[in-house]
Amino acid sequence: MEKIRTRFAPSPTGRMHVGNLRTALYAYLIAKHQDGDFIIRIEDTDQERLVEGAVDIIYRTLEKTGLKHDEGPDLDKGYGPYVQSERQASGIYLEYAKQLIEKKEAYYCFCDKERLATLTQIVAGKEINVYDKHCLHLSSQEVEHNLNNKLPYVIRQNNNPEGTTTFHDEIYGDITVDNSELDDMILIKSDGFPTYNFANVVDDHLMKITHVVRGNEYLSSSPKYNRLYQAFGWEVPVYVHCPLITDEEHHKLSKRCGHSSYEDLIDQGFLTEAIVNFVALLGWSPEDNKEIFTLEELVKDFDFHKMSKSPAVFDYTKLKWMNGEYMKRMDFDRFYEMSLPYIKQVISKDMNLIKIAELVKSRIEVFPDIIPMIDFFETLPEYEISMYEHKKMKTDTQSSLLVLKEILPILENHQDYSNDSLYACLVEYVETKGFKNGYVMWPVRTAVSGKQMTPAGVTEIMEIIGKDESIRRIKVGISLLEKGI
């Protein structure tokens, strides 16, 4: 069987939003699942929308997510150049367009903006443009004349409005449209650059792309591409149109609308592996109920025939859950390294940061969660004494004051402030008094943390903040209670 070749062909207009990333991922997976090649092509034919540095972002994103390409601008395997502006400079698009003109499948169009404007109509509040084939009827002398006089021109596809066109998509099946619906789209723009519509067909053919993987937004223009392939007499590739990823309002994700990019998510404290994993499951699901996948596992299990047709909402909440799963499974050294910047944002005192990282690891979903969780280690927050009341622990301010006063001298005399020793010490007190654990633990933890909830038990907290600070905080608690009651 022929080796599969897929391509990811982004236009360098900014950060990569997750819909784009997912398309890249699927193109990669389809190729790699069958040991094929994954190619990067930069589609920079829109000179107006180019963004400085965007190509670097694309490289960086693909590298970090592990979508290693076999060919690309930096890795020419004989199908280069892989950047459309460079290909344009060599004149290939114009050359191929001229072939179509000779076959009467395309034609020069000299219509200016003003004339085009007369063709636009407003339907349902939207501008609709249907070209009237005006320039198709120019005589060859007129065309010659205009060309010689350097009149600006575009080259349009000549679509015969008779009949229908059918193309096959692997996900959506056969799709048929009336040719009368197909307008004479522009192939070559007046600045000499090809449009996406033309460049993608020429390049996919020249680069021997076997599977065209792209977003569902291209579904309705695919018949026009098919007619281009037919006009050239080229073999039509396998089409795999991916269902759209939408926001909560069910609108297509796009950077123009400011939707989250891969890098935005990283900035928000998400892990690359979680993002890739999550996005893979938007529009595809495995045969079993597995949810956590490494990239290697995705390569092994991914079967594009099982992709879904309907759009998927990007659910930020589930992404967070998945990120939390990755946090828990993460190698501790790496977790420690990544969490340190966040820990240091709130902890400046000399404390066992490794212990803090350990505590927090199974409790966070994204890194910034760490900050409000551990800030009390640094400074005791102000708190209301009502926090000492806990129905289930059977504690109130009175009982808490009593316990705190009794436990204070015990803790002052205690020397070993390790978790185990402290715990044994508190339990001993509990047992001699015949209390329930919580009856003592709750008030002490409250005094020592000033918080309703903490990522650690009392004794773990005391171990981290140390003896002096523990005693100090308990004294603060006692005086607060004495004043408040």
Added chain:
RNA sequence: GGCUCGUUAGUCAAGCGGUCAAGACGCUGCCCUCUCACGGCGGAAACACGGGUUCGAUUCCCGUACGAGCUGCCA
């Protein structure tokens, strides 16, 4: 407006003519527990609607509704 595609719980998503209609997130009850989280066991929650076809439709066909995409010298 036209064309194309889509429609299983709030979300992701199994299902591919006969199921008590999986699973996950979220929500929620209980257990575990030095609070919280983790973990464990439960719960509520869905086949858009109307016609066919069929002994039987979530599943096949046709309409309707709703949603989305396209309708650019953007991709």
